Amino acid sequence: MPIKAPRGTYDILPPNSRNWQAMEQSLKEVAGLYGYQEIRTPIFEHTELFERGVGEGTDIVSKEMYTFFDKSGRSLTLRPEMTASCARALIEHSLHTGLLPVKWFYYGPMFRYDRPQSGRYRQFHQFGVEVFGSTSPMVDAEVLMMVVHMLQAIGLSEYRLHINSVGCPSCRESYRQALLAFIDPFSKELCPDCQQRVQQNPLRVLDCKEERCRQAIKGHPRLLDHLCSNCAEHYQRVCHTLLSHNICFEHDDQLVRGLDYYTNTAFEIHIPGIGAQSAVGGGGRYNGLVKAIEGPDLPGIGFALGMERLLLALEQQGTVNRGNGGVEVFVAVMEAQYEEEAVIILQQLRAAGISADKDYMDRKAKAQMKYADKSRAALVLFVGADEVKQGFVTVRNMIDKEQVAIPRVDLVPAITKLLHHNEEAQAQ
RNA sequence: GUGGGUGUAGCUCAGUUGGUUAGAGUACCAGAUUGUGGCUCUGGGGGUCGUGGGUUCGAGUCCCAUCACCCACCCCA
Structure with a gap:
């Protein structure tokens, strides 16, 4: 079990x-x-x-x-x-x-x-x-x-x-007396629970849900009048x-x-x-x-x-917020040998305050894209042979599907700009 | 503590008067030729049928008990 x-x-x-x-x-x-x-x-x-x-x-x-x-x-x-x-x-x-x-x-x-x-x-x-x-x-x-x-x-x-x-306590005591005096003649008509309440805490009789109790106490003195x-x-x-x-x-x-x-x-x-x-x-x-x-x-x-x-x-009432909770950027690794390069990029983005994630299940490119999609990433960065050798990353905008090459040195500012741009587009 | 309802894959549920290896949808994973998502198609993994007894040749299906969940009472948030 x-x-x-x-x-x-x-x-x-x-x-x-x-x-x-x-x-x-x-x-x-x-x-x-x-x-x-x-x-x-x-x-x-x-x-x-x-x-x-x-x-x-x-x-x-x-x-x-x-x-x-x-x-x-x-x-x-x-x-x-x-x-x-x-x-x-x-x-x-x-x-x-x-x-x-x-x-x-x-x-x-x-x-x-x-x-x-x-x-x-x-x-x-x-x-x-x-x-x-x-x-x-x-x-x-x-x-x-x-x-x-x-x-x-x-x-x-x-x-x-x-x-x-x-x-x-003092005005409540005077009310208590008044209430007890009122209830006393009907006390036998009350439910067993209320018979108890009369002894221990008569005020509680007032919010009993039993019909016979509600009938019995109709017209009871009001606490407000005894303050x-x-x-x-x-x-x-x-x-x-x-x-x-x-x-x-x-x-x-x-x-x-x-x-x-x-x-x-x-x-x-x-x-x-x-x-x-x-x-x-x-x-x-x-x-x-x-x-x-x-x-x-x-x-x-x-x-x-x-x-x-x-x-x-x-x-x-149907007003629950359903935020996405995903990540802004997903880094896709095209060949396993570039994984460490991807980690460097991830940490660079995170250090700049951009939420970013990568695959940890040894998935192929296609499956990484699916994962990125489900993570609701706005941008996917591709890190493969061309990128690493030539010092750039391919950035795919998941919303409008446009891809651009960004030099590694410009990475953080460029990504920041793209994310900002997307936000504005979505706000409209 | 009392009463009613429900317990079959991660989730939502089928499962015929008890009868062979328990199904679907969804989710997950993998494919549909080269480094790319949402749709579609194909395949795959995943269930001691809540648990423990009992009846029976045979029980997911019937009986009992137990546990859990849901709802209500008491009371409270």
Whole structure:
């Protein structure tokens, strides 16, 4: 049995890898426009970091972590997300004592032991940002505007932005009371899962998909109505700013985050039509997180985008870039004895910044031409007896089929010129 | 963790009520006279039919198990 990639993992092969590169580049560029800088953290961390930073009660921690013991018995875990790692790095390097806010972006693989399905893998990739140190609603707005900017930058025009405010622990507690009082009479009509949720995290009942639960909670009190004046104003200012910048969004009462350190703004981006897992991104404010992992009382906000789902959406909306990924120049060797001469030419071209390749399969001239064609080379250089003896190379333009002899001494400038000429012709 | 679907060449798939050396297209390689591509033609390599059992004179075809993939639930990106 040949070894295959582990369940829920996969290879990103060329030419598809180019789509990834393009998307990564676009996202990084936009992050740069907003003043975010890249942070890279370890792929694994102490298990305890995620237990406290993500939350013991979450599915991620209770059943989805790749946890292992190293040779000295430490419990380590492959990161299931990166916010906790960012918070840890912030604390570890005492960056909160420096220039605030700290604005980071990150990109990389995350790991969750889930059952794979469309748009869900065990190793998946996220691009995300985190801002630490500011409670300004303008930061919430900036982050949201940046998400929208990023979607546009990678070519996604159809998406839905849902936002809500989960308030602060105190207004959430008052809402909790109100919600419990409302649900209590109907609690027996709820599904078994929700019976549990009522005990542990009543807010979660709101986004249950079971029909009977949706019926039972019709007319439930709204979180928005229970926000304290500070939280209400915060949310208002976020919404106001988005509106004044023509950002389309919808307020979503059902959008909730369970854990105590989530505060105020919460949001998700959905793209219909990419399967059941339609959330391509999500995030929110977490003013209590840094303190929860024994750091200073520092506010934060962030979001993450799922690369796999963005790519699904791009494929579905038909805007995937299909770049050629080939080489500019192919050097064809007519007789094996001139191979070393060809290598000299190759290195000369490459040193001048021109991508170039040759045959390494001992192919004959005709087969080398086929290979050059498939490599999408714009020019083919022939190196044979006449060329070497007389000090020139024959250059064939693969687009217009014209061939010219170029003296070896003029090679690089002449090739540069021909490539440039081709580019202009193709642009027209 | 639960449910449904699918597993035959690198890829996309045929394979008739179980019956000889398992096929096609595509991709790859090589030819169609001399140092030259995209089209066409010819030929070639490549499969323990996911894996392991079982039924049978005989199984890619039937039964069981297992693994993987796909989709959905839970939940999330």
